[in-house]
Amino acid sequence: MAYFDHGASSWPKPGPVVDAVVRALTELGGNPGRGAYALALASSRAILEARRACATLLGVPDTRDLLFQSGCTAACNLMLKGSLRPGDRVVVGSMEHNAVARPLAHLARAGVEVVVVKADPTGLVDPADVEREVGAAPTRAVVCQHASNLTGTVQLIGDLADIAHEHGALMLVDGAQGAGHLDVDLASLAPDAYATSGHKGMLGPQGIGLLYLVPGLELEVQIEGGTGGGASDSLEMPAERPDRYEAGTANTPGIVGLGAAAALLKAEGATLRAAEAELVRRLHEGVLAIEGFRVLGPPPGVPRVPIVTVVHDTLDSDRIAYELDRAYGIAARAGLHCTPWAHETVGTLECGAVRFGVGWGNTAEQVDTVLSALRELAS
Numbered sequence: 114m115a116y117f118d119h120g121a122s123s124w125p126k127p128g129p130v131v132d133a134v135v136r137a138l139t140e141l142g143g144n145p146g147r148g149a150y151a152l153a154l155a156s157s158r159a160i161l162e163a164r165r166a167c168a169t170l171l172g173v174p175d176t177r178d179l180l181f182q183s184g185c186t187a188a189c190n191l192m193l194k195g196s197l198r199p200g201d202r203v204v205v206g207s208m209e210h211n212a213v214a215r216p217l218a219h220l221a222r223a224g225v226e227v228v229v230v231k232a233d234p235t236g237l238v239d240p241a242d243v244e245r246e247v248g249a250a251p252t253r254a255v256v257c258q259h260a261s262n263l264t265g266t267v268q269l270i271g272d273l274a275d276i277a278h279e280h281g282a283l284m285l286v287d288g289a290q291g292a293g294h295l296d297v298d299l300a301s302l303a304p305d306a307y308a309t310s311g312h313k314g315m316l317g318p319q320g321i322g323l324l325y326l327v328p329g330l331e332l333e334v335q336i337e338g339g340t341g342g343g344a345s346d347s348l349e350m351p352a353e354r355p356d357r358y359e360a361g362t363a364n365t366p367g368i369v370g371l372g373a374a375a376a377l378l379k380a381e382g383a384t385l386r387a388a389e390a391e392l393v394r395r396l397h398e399g400v401l402a403i404e405g406f407r408v409l410g411p412p413p414g415v416p417r418v419p420i421v422t423v424v425h426d427t428l429d430s431d432r433i434a435y436e437l438d439r440a441y442g443i444a445a446r447a448g449l450h451c452t453p454w455a456h457e458t459v460g461t462l463e464c465g466a467v468r469f470g471v472g473w474g475n476t477a478e479q480v481d482t483v484l485s486a487l488r489e490l491a492s
């Protein structure tokens with residue numbers, strides 16, 4: 114089987130990640146932060162080390178500013194619902210995933226004004242358009258993804274953050290498709306919050322994600338409960354990070370696996386990214402050479418995360434993905450990819466598209482298998 118759905122979840126997981134998860138399940142049985150006996154302390158220590166590895170990878174100076182969440186969806190919900198109030202105004206790009214679009218729709222029903230800035234046909238949100246909207250009325254936040262899960266387009270987050278900050282607004286980023294695939298340095302990118310998945314480009318297990326919060330930004334807590342440690346007699350959540358935003362027993366195997374993935378990416382990320390970029394170039398140029406197919410997003414040569422999404426003039430996207438799986442053993446994803454906004458932006462809401470999410474473990478031979486399959490299907 115040739116797995117080309119890394120945009121949904123990376124697979125298979127690297128050996129060190131698998132080993133770390135197994136170690137957590139077999140050796141770290143104690144509940145982290147809930148006990149002073151050796152087994153519980155070992156879990157706490159392993160989580161501390163994983164947080165340090167993730168912070169080092171993502172350029173976060175203080176590990177306490179990096180919160181473990183159950184995924185990017187949970188992180189986006191906390192980021193948005195925790196920072197926006199009725200009466201606030203938010204400016205958002207039109208390429209967002211439902212992990213952002215749905216919480217914003219919820220907030221809009223509660224009285225938050227949501228202004229959507231349409232991206233260009235390649236999926237790029239023009240900072241000048243955002244600046245115009247942010248300057249038009251007092252704005253609490255600019256919200257934008259780091260990269261599109263439909264087109265692979267990389268957004269100009271640094272420029273958008275500058276615009277937001279010049280107007281006294283927060284910069285809130287959905288980095289699900291950025292972290293791991295891009296060299297993310299949050300200290301220089303300077304968002305106020307950055308949510309990401311642990312199981313996509315980050316190469317960790319499913320069920321774990323991260324939320325970075327700039328020092329000083331406090332969110333309204335969304336989940337209250339036990340945090341271990343001191344002050345258990347208080348009915349208020351602790352003020353300190355990360356405990357304030359991490360109520361309940363931690364996903365120790367997921368966190369420890371993500372920590373191992375972050376350490377691996379720190380050591381070998383540049384090599385992995387170069388290999389991914391070469392496969393993406395091969396696939397992108399190869400698809401463009403097949404009559405009837407086009408590729409969404411930026412043209413070859415323009416930076417993108419490793420996503421190549423294709424549309425055929427006449428063939429149905431669901432049918433293509435079905436045949437790829439059935440006849441060629443290729444796992445690729447058709448449909449709307451949980452991002453109807455992005456499909457609407459690039460004009461594929463009606464026809465859908467077939468997404469090839471390239472990643473760790475893919476080979477040039479697998480890319481060539483995809484290309485010959487598409488050639489046959491189009492002939």
Ligand SMILES: Cc1ncc(COP(=O)(O)O)c(C=O)c1O
Pocket residue numbers: 120121183184185186187210212258260261262287289290309310311312321322451
């Ligand atoms: C851009 C984007 N945001 C958010 C998510 C949700 O991530 P998670 O599955 O970790 O909740 C995804 C997942 O596909 C995504 O592509």
